[in-house]
Amino acid sequence: MNLKEALETGGVVVLDKPLGPTSHQVSAWARDMLGLEKLGHGGTLDPEASGVLLLLIGPAMRLTSLVLKHPKTYVAAFRFTGGVPEGVEGHLSSFVGETYNVPPEISAVKVQVRSRRIESIEVNSSMEDILLATIECEAGTYIRTIARDLGLLTGTTCNLVELRRTRSGRFSEDEAIALEDLKDVLKASAEGKQQGLKRVMHPIASVLEHLPSAIIRESAAERVAHGSPLMRPGIVAIEDTSLEAETVVLRTQDGTPIALAEWCIPPAKWVEMSNGEVFQPRTVLVQARPLSN
Structure with a gap:
């Protein structure tokens, strides 16, 4: 698959956002490299943060709201005035579970009390006044707020001095590519070498792996692509019906998400x-073709 075909099919590029620029700036640079009019990204990182930023291309942009809900993992560096206090690990564990997470004043969103779920916080290392921790949390969790509250709990001042997102949903930093490396991959693709592109462009199906699926017939897929309800005769099989998930992926028998x-x-x-x-399509992921008789 060459670049033109990959862009038309759509997919996800896992970008390693550098420190400094905004997520919007980085996305715009990648958009221009790819020769696109627009692309989406899933989950803004502050200019002072680095790490996994998902770029959504073509039909994958229709999954933006889904991607924004991905759980996230961060590595955070907290600095304490007067050194890392004793017993700080106990205070960190108090954040695990449902916790109030008020956006910091510098945030672009409206400041209001809201709760977010933190799955785990593990201390990686502690040296003098810096504590390094890995945090697994719900989308929309403000790590800077944890730093502020940690200072209040320990009777010191605690600031977030470095933040790196290491995972968004199923995508980790091990799969992330720097902007300069993306530029090299695109240059190689233009020269007919597609291996790098295949490695960098993750298919739309990879975003949907956590959702249950209904396997449908090709004849039904045509009508689903036009937004028509899926009728019982068009279904081959349904996976994980016991989950009773609100959202189900409708796939053809070759695995293509429709x-x-x-x-x-x-x-x-x-x-x-x-x-x-049986099902009503809400987000169509393929180009609808004229219906056959």
């Missing part, structure tokens, strides 16, 4: 049906 859809019925009832609507 749309995200919602149940029209209680999930357990589809097996008993011989006809009728």
